[in-house]
Amino acid sequence: MADSTTTHSSSLSTASSSSAFIQENPSLSRPPASQGQSQEEERESVMVSTAASMHRSGSRPQLDLSGAAIQGNFEERNPIILLPNQSDDISCMALDIGGSLIKLVYFSRHEDNPHKDKRKKYMKQRLEVPNGGRRSYPILGGRLHFVKFETRKLNECVDFIKCKQLHRGGEENAWNSGALQNENVVIKATGGGAYKFTDVFKEGLGVTLDKEDEMDCLVAGANFLLKAIRHEAFTHMEGHKEFVQIDHNDLFPYLLVNVGSGVSMIKVDGYGKFQRVSGTNVGGGTFWGLGRLLTKCKSFDEILELSQRGDNSAVDMLVGDIYGGMDYSKIGLSASTIASSFGKVISESKDLSEYRPEDISLSLLRMISYNIGQISYLNALRYGLNRIFFGGFFIRGHAYTMDTISFAVHFWSKGEAQAMFLRHEGFLGALGAFMSYDKHGLEDLMAHQFVERFPMGAPYVGGKIHGPPLGDLNEKISWMEKFVQRGTEILAPVPMAPPGTTGLGGFERPYSRGDTLRSDASAALNIGVLHLVPSLEVFPLLKDPKKYEPNTIDLADRSELEYWFTVLLEHLPDLVDKAVASEGGTDDAKRRGDAFARAFSAHLARLMEEPAAYGKLGLANLLELREECLREFQFSDAYITIKQRENEASLAVLHDLLMELDSMDEETRLLALIEGVLAANIFDWGSRACVDLYHKGTIIDIYRMSRKKMQRPWRVDDFDTFRERMLGSGDQKPLPHRRALLFVDNSGADVVLGMLPLARELLRRGTEVVLVANSLPALNDVTANELPDIVAEAAKHCDILRKAAEAGGLLVDAMVDCRDVSDDKFCSIPPLMVVENGCGSPCIDFRQVSSELATAAKDADLIILEGMGRALHTNFNAHFKFDALKLAMVKNQRLAEKLINGNIYDSVCRYEAAGSKRS
Ligand SMILES: CC(C)(COP(=O)(O)O)[C@@H](O)C(=O)NCCC(=O)O
Ligand SMILES: [Mn+2]
Numbered sequence: 001m002a003d004s005t006t007t008h009s010s011s012l013s014t015a016s017s018s019s020a021f022i023q024e025n026p027s028l029s030r031p032p033a034s035q036g037q038s039q040e041e042e043r044e045s046v047m048v049s050t051a052a053s054m055h056r057s058g059s060r061p062q063l064d065l066s067g068a069a070i071q072g073n074f075e076e077r078n079p080i081i082l083l084p085n086q087s088d089d090i091s092c093m094a095l096d097i098g099g100s101l102i103k104l105v106y107f108s109r110h111e112d113n114p115h116k117d118k119r120k121k122y123m124k125q126r127l128e129v130p131n132g133g134r135r136s137y138p139i140l141g142g143r144l145h146f147v148k149f150e151t152r153k154l155n156e157c158v159d160f161i162k163c164k165q166l167h168r169g170g171e172e173n174a175w176n177s178g179a180l181q182n183e184n185v186v187i188k189a190t191g192g193g194a195y196k197f198t199d200v201f202k203e204g205l206g207v208t209l210d211k212e213d214e215m216d217c218l219v220a221g222a223n224f225l226l227k228a229i230r231h232e233a234f235t236h237m238e239g240h241k242e243f244v245q246i247d248h249n250d251l252f253p254y255l256l257v258n259v260g261s262g263v264s265m266i267k268v269d270g271y272g273k274f275q276r277v278s279g280t281n282v283g284g285g286t287f288w289g290l291g292r293l294l295t296k297c298k299s300f301d302e303i304l305e306l307s308q309r310g311d312n313s314a315v316d317m318l319v320g321d322i323y324g325g326m327d328y329s330k331i332g333l334s335a336s337t338i339a340s341s342f343g344k345v346i347s348e349s350k351d352l353s354e355y356r357p358e359d360i361s362l363s364l365l366r367m368i369s370y371n372i373g374q375i376s377y378l379n380a381l382r383y384g385l386n387r388i389f390f391g392g393f394f395i396r397g398h399a400y401t402m403d404t405i406s407f408a409v410h411f412w413s414k415g416e417a418q419a420m421f422l423r424h425e426g427f428l429g430a431l432g433a434f435m436s437y438d439k440h441g442l443e444d445l446m447a448h449q450f451v452e453r454f455p456m457g458a459p460y461v462g463g464k465i466h467g468p469p470l471g472d473l474n475e476k477i478s479w480m481e482k483f484v485q486r487g488t489e490i491l492a493p494v495p496m497a498p499p500g501t502t503g504l505g506g507f508e509r510p511y512s513r514g515d516t517l518r519s520d521a522s523a524a525l526n527i528g529v530l531h532l533v534p535s536l537e538v539f540p541l542l543k544d545p546k547k548y549e550p551n552t553i554d555l556a557d558r559s560e561l562e563y564w565f566t567v568l569l570e571h572l573p574d575l576v577d578k579a580v581a582s583e584g585g586t587d588d589a590k591r592r593g594d595a596f597a598r599a600f601s602a603h604l605a606r607l608m609e610e611p612a613a614y615g616k617l618g619l620a621n622l623l624e625l626r627e628e629c630l631r632e633f634q635f636s637d638a639y640i641t642i643k644q645r646e647n648e649a650s651l652a653v654l655h656d657l658l659m660e661l662d663s664m665d666e667e668t669r670l671l672a673l674i675e676g677v678l679a680a681n682i683f684d685w686g687s688r689a690c691v692d693l694y695h696k697g698t699i700i701d702i703y704r705m706s707r708k709k710m711q712r713p714w715r716v717d718d719f720d721t722f723r724e725r726m727l728g729s730g731d732q733k734p735l736p737h738r739r740a741l742l743f744v745d746n747s748g749a750d751v752v753l754g755m756l757p758l759a760r761e762l763l764r765r766g767t768e769v770v771l772v773a774n775s776l777p778a779l780n781d782v783t784a785n786e787l788p789d790i791v792a793e794a795a796k797h798c799d800i801l802r803k804a805a806e807a808g809g810l811l812v813d814a815m816v817d818c819r820d821v822s823d824d825k826f827c828s829i830p831p832l833m834v835v836e837n838g839c840g841s842p843c844i845d846f847r848q849v850s851s852e853l854a855t856a857a858k859d860a861d862l863i864i865l866e867g868m869g870r871a872l873h874t875n876f877n878a879h880f881k882f883d884a885l886k887l888a889m890v891k892n893q894r895l896a897e898k899l900i901n902g903n904i905y906d907s908v909c910r911y912e913a914a915g916s917k918r919s
Contacts, residue, residue: 094437095189096427096432098192100260100393103430104147104160105147108143123833126809126833161205167206188210189211191214212436215264217436219256219268220432223271225428227446230847231243231615235418236406253269255376257392258429260284263279263282284393288303291361291364297361307365308400311356311358317347319336321344342367365400366404368394369401370405389422390421397425405419424527448848449532450530450532452529454528536848539853542878545846548847550618550845552877556612560619579592580593583635600625619874627778627779627840628840639777646699649748649749674909678710678888679754680753681891682889689891709905714908715902716907738859739770739859741853742772743870744787745867763832769831769832775837775838775840784834809833810834836850860882861882863882871886884912885910890902890904890908
């Protein structure tokens with residue numbers, strides 16, 4: 001569908017009289033601002049990013065950059081930098097080389113360029129944003145990647161490291177290429193292979209492996225994950241996965257069971273405090289070894305896959321076989337309980353070839369899993385531990401394995417103990433080895449500083465062992481194309497059927513699931529890349545951060561998931577059109593658009609198949625995933641043109657609106673302002689219904705319709721309470737708020753005609769205003785980077801805004817037509833500031849906001865959340881320490897029914913005063 005707002009939006013018009021503001025007028029349009037980056041800017045970014053990384057740091061995996069100097073030409077894109085004081089050890093990776101698999105964890109740094117953004121720099125100074133928190137040494141942002149290889153294909157691992165230059169600090173470190181010799185490079189490694197393959201690494205990469213104790217590493221890795229990753233641990237019973245919130249103040253003691261080739265059971269009492277209390281030689285190696293002999297399968301995963309279709313009763317001797325089909329109820333054993341694994345074979349004179357490999361593999365899997373579960377529980381009992389965490393590559397996210405272990409623990413403990421699993425199960429040792437670099441700094445990190453992302457077309461991410469690494473975008477796209485070709489059913493997810501259970505005997509057989517995604521891609525999607533953003537913080541004004549849950553709609557409810565899945569899929573073609581157009585509609589853009597659509601659909605299909613595959617799933621996660629996917633295929637701002645056009649059209653009528661508002665008395669004006677925010681929230685390109693509307697009429701028609709719907713009472717209407725807090729009742733004049741945080745939403749009319757006039761009112765009343773906007777684009781939401789220019793334009797029409805913006809440092813660069821205001825009445829105008837929220841999504845998770853916002857929040861006593869994403873999908877039920885106003889128009893019928901028992905286009909004005917029962 002063509003972008004019809006190209007014509008319609010420009011009809012949002014100026015008005016000649018105040019009351020005519022919402023009436024039709026001649027159109028106004030201006031050419032869009034240039035989006036290109038000048039050569040000069042580009043050169044600056046190269047140099048600045050170089051300079052930005054040149055600060056000395058004691059944390060690892062960072063470098064000693066003291067005395068660093070660029071060798072050669074400054075104009076070069078990636079000039080070599082000499083690091084005269086760099087010590088030997090510069091690795092950003094660690095290995096766990098086991099008997100069957102090599103696990104690799106590596107860190108890549110973000111290319112942060114704080115100097116480029118003057119607004120950010122100014123705000124940091126103004127708000128005194130601390131650098132690096134409480135740490136004595138800073139940590140740069142970056143990403144933790146998880147990769148594995150088969151040990152017998154060691155050369156693939158060596159090639160991968162070489163290709164990514166991990167032994168030299170990572171490929172993104174251009175300074176390093178050719179500048180450093182690796183003779184003295186030391187890489188931390190654990191597992192038996194660290195001893196066995198020392199020479200291979202020395203010869204292949206010129207590096208020395210520094211051996212770390214395996215148990216130390218396992219425990220350090222598990223402790224790190226349980227503390228720093230939010231949805232790390234989960235239970236898995238009868239096909240149902242549930243994440244467990246671990247309180248890190250109450251983590252110890254616990255039993256860690258690492259199921260690798262063999263099994264170790266470790267009692268963990270604290271950081272670095274543990275004891276290996278038991279183990280068993282019957283583990284993953286046994287399953288693979290016996291499985292290979294008995295089934296002729298070539299790989300571990302093949303045997304596991306086979307077991308999905310097996311029936312172990314063909315091989316196992318069951319209680320019913322002994323008791324003529326009856327239960328042995330006196331001692332609580334059902335007929336289907338396994339009395340003896342493989343026991344049936346002795347009474348039959350059949351050859352191996354007469355048994356189905358499927359049945360054998362299932363029998364083997366059950367035998368080993370039950371045994372591990374049972375021994376683990378007995379050890380937990382022996383040491384009085386009621387939490388057991390299972391890790392290791394035997395489990396590999398396999399539902400039936402987890403169910404079987406859980407069943408054993410549950411059965412033998414009579415429900416007293418619970419088996420828990422770890423999402424990064426196979427990487428405990430490698431992570432622990434990574435942590436063992438001196439003064440790493442990662443130990444101090446908290447859950448909110450990690451953001452997990454699930455890139456598509458990056459098959460190395462924790463999945464099966466894959467071919468060459470995907471370096472650039474082009475490779476990613478081709479991978480996406482190939483991936484979809486191989487699994488054409490990817491868009492038809494297979495619903496999960498609940499497994500049959502036979503009571504005490506456990507499950508009859510595994511339920512099978514969609515095979516298409518079980519291939520290469522499935523495992524690759526189970527864990528993501530951990531983005532380390534040290535500047536993320538918990539929003540300090542949350543009333544109870546521990547109880548805070550951002551999502552309002554629970555997608556664990558299958559019908560909700562299906563509904564939102566369909567909504568997002570239906571929106572996809574239109575979004576792809578916009579994205580492709582935003583990049584000039586070139587063939588390259590079309591190819592990327594297509595790859596994006598495939599990638600996002602594949603993610604959706606995966607989540608439909610297993611909603612908890614990527615951690616706990618809420619609607620906010622789905623909406624963010626979409627934005628992340630767009631960014632992955634280099635669509636940096638799909639709605640850029642629409643946003644610019646709507647901003648311009650709205651700014652053109654702002655003056656008239658302000659005049660109209662100024663002619664009103666205080667009370668009428670406050671109501672008109674709130675109405676204005678609600679009405680203008682209709683300009684939302686993420687809502688299907690709204691996009692349909694834009695195709696049917698001009699923006700002015702829509703705006704008028706929207707205001708007409710503003711008749712009170714609104715569906716949720718706390719305006720009177722809010723008005724009383726603002727204006728008081730009778731002669732009592734309340735103190736104004738000290739500082740208000742206004743979480744703005746969409747570009748165009750929403751921010752210009754809705755939120756800015758409200759901000760102006762607060763400023764006029766003596767309240768400092770901080771406009772909080774997205775760090776990265778999402779749909780047509782306005783970003784923090786875009787706001788200063790919008791405010792500068794608005795300030796041309798309004799002295800209050802101009803004074804406030806000047807005071808808030810927003811007009812540093814803006815070419816404002818500064819009429820000299822000698823009028824004293826504006827002297828006391830408080831500052832208007834802009835901060836970024838740390839998000840790139842239409843929603844906001846208050847557990848992870850920018851340090852800039854967290855700092856600005858410390859002096860705030862009023863929070864205004866605007867829009868469906870931030871005030872309804874997320875945070876509708878959130879409570880804050882201070883007054884909170886949630887304003888949104890509901891632009892989805894189902895949500896309106898569900899949340900407010902209302903209808904599409906109803907309004908929500910929810911006010912919760914600090915200390916009130918609701919807040
Ligand atoms: C993406 C959105 C949350 C954005 O809403 P906003 O925050 O801009 O008010 C919303 O448009 C939405 O939920 N859209 C999907 C539902 C639909 O198309 O009806
Ligand atoms: Mn929005």
